[in-house]
Amino acid sequence: xxxxxxxxxxxxxxxxxxxxxxxxxxxxxxxxxxxxxxxxxxxxxxxxxxxxxxxxxxxxxxxxxxxxxxxxxxxxxxxxxxxxxxxxxxxxxxxxxxxxxxxxxxxxxxxxxxxxxxxxxxxxxxxxxxxxxxxxxxxxxxxxxxxxxxxxxxxxxxxxxxxxxxxxxxxxxxxxxxxxxxxxxxxxxxxxxxxxxxxxxxxxxxxxxxxxxxxxxxxxxxxxxxxxxxxxxxxxxxxxxx
Amino acid sequence: xxxxxxxxxxxxxxxxxxxxxxxxxxxxxxxxxxxxxxxxxxxxxxxxxxxxxxxxxxxxxxxxxxxxxxxxxxxxxxxxxxxxxxxxxxxxxxxxxxxxxxxxxxxxxxxxxx
Numbered sequence: 001x002x003x004x005x006x007x008x009x010x011x012x013x014x015x016x017x018x019x020x021x022x023x024x025x026x027x028x029x030x031x032x033x034x035x036x037x038x039x040x041x042x043x044x045x046x047x048x049x050x051x052x053x054x055x056x057x058x059x060x061x062x063x064x065x066x067x068x069x070x071x072x073x074x075x076x077x078x079x080x081x082x083x084x085x086x087x088x089x090x091x092x093x094x095x096x097x098x099x100x101x102x103x104x105x106x107x108x109x110x111x112x113x114x115x116x117x118x119x120x121x122x123x124x125x126x127x128x129x130x131x132x133x134x135x136x137x138x139x140x141x142x143x144x145x146x147x148x149x150x151x152x153x154x155x156x157x158x159x160x161x162x163x164x165x166x167x168x169x170x171x172x173x174x175x176x177x178x179x180x181x182x183x184x185x186x187x188x189x190x191x192x193x194x195x196x197x198x199x200x201x202x203x204x205x206x207x208x209x210x211x212x213x214x215x216x217x218x219x220x221x222x223x224x225x226x227x228x229x230x231x232x233x234x235x236x237x238x239x240x241x242x
Numbered sequence: 243x244x245x246x247x248x249x250x251x252x253x254x255x256x257x258x259x260x261x262x263x264x265x266x267x268x269x270x271x272x273x274x275x276x277x278x279x280x281x282x283x284x285x286x287x288x289x290x291x292x293x294x295x296x297x298x299x300x301x302x303x304x305x306x307x308x309x310x311x312x313x314x315x316x317x318x319x320x321x322x323x324x325x326x327x328x329x330x331x332x333x334x335x336x337x338x339x340x341x342x343x344x345x346x347x348x349x350x351x352x353x354x355x356x
Contacts, residue, residue, distance in 0.1 A: 056243050059243050060243045063243055063244065110248065113258060113261075113262075115257055115258065115261065134318045134321070135321070135322060135325060136317065136318040136319060136320065136321025136322035136323070136324075136325060137314065137317050137318045137321050138321070139321045139322075139324060139325040139328075140303060140304065140307060140317055140320065140321040140324065141307075143300060143304060143324075144304050144307060144308070147301075147304055182261050182264045184257065184260075184261050185261045198248070202248050202249055205248075205249050206249065209249075209251070216251050216257070216258075217249065217250075217251070218247075218249070218250045218251075218255070218258050219247075219248040219249040219250070220246045220247055220248060221246060221248055222244075223246070
């Protein structure tokens with residue numbers, strides 16, 4: 001069964017300025033409704049494989065459109081049954097879409113990931129509890145020591161994150177941060193940046209690398225503002241009732 | 243699609259890749275309908291929830307130890323219970339071919355369960 005594959009939401013008009021091919025080679029088009037439009041292509045209503053080729057194609061379509069105007073990117077493998085469902089979505093969420101489009105206009109997302117070496121056991125002070133040799137008591141006190149050590153590492157990590165973040169406050173409009181998601185990742189962040197300030201952000205990262213020589217910085221982008229459209233099109237998830 | 247690396251230390255790219263792979267959500271977005279794997283998928287879901295409860299109860303016990311509100315006998319009794327529960331969980335994980343990391347759960351802004 002065929003239906004509609006959704007790439008994003010844009011302002012309307014204008015029409016697309018050039019021909020774009022989407023997933024499965026289908027032409028990408030706009031489904032307009034008042035001052036908004038959905039960027040779509042025809043597709044079988046089966047999820048596309050989550051691999052590099054398909055993810056890249058989805059991203060390429062979003063970026064092609066983003067070259068002309070702001071876009072609210074939609075997550076990979078978002079489907080709607082028919083054009084009527086697209087129009088219903090645009091009607092229902094019109095105000096949220098307009099507001100989100102205003103939020104991201106003229107801006108892009110950059111991603112920053114920072115690696116660190118978490119402090120070793122000797123660098124995080126942990127009180128050595130004693131136990132009386134009973135297995136249950138020994139187990140719980142061991143867990144307590146681990147908890148305290150982890151809390152110590154989190155404390156050190158939070159302090160370093162604050163210091164690094166201070167360097168980027170003036171370079172980004174908004175930021176989203178995931179703190180200490182793994183032992184080696186100090187944080188992974190997304191920053192909403194004015195297009196013309198991407199170079200300045202890059203210079204900021206170079207400066208941070210000099211200042212924090214024990215950290216490793218990976219800066220990627222520019223991306224569509226995936227982390228800054230929260231709530232704008234959540235309704236698309238349930239459209240197929242799956 | 244334009245190249246996406248704006249700035250990276252050449253020596254550490256492989257390290258970043260390794261960490262990003264660990265960030266992949268542990269829970270599948272859909273239950274796997276492959277008959278060979280559906281049992282493992284369900285076991286993973288159930289054991290993840292059991293592990294969440296076990297960890298929450300254990301944290302509560304640790305808080306009570308820190309607050310000094312448990313007698314040595316109560317600590318020993320609770321400790322033995324948690325120890326056995328952990329052993330049982332390890333046995334169940336082994337039975338269904340799951341690792342400890344398989345039972346991790348992303349709690350969104352709160353980070354991971356473990």
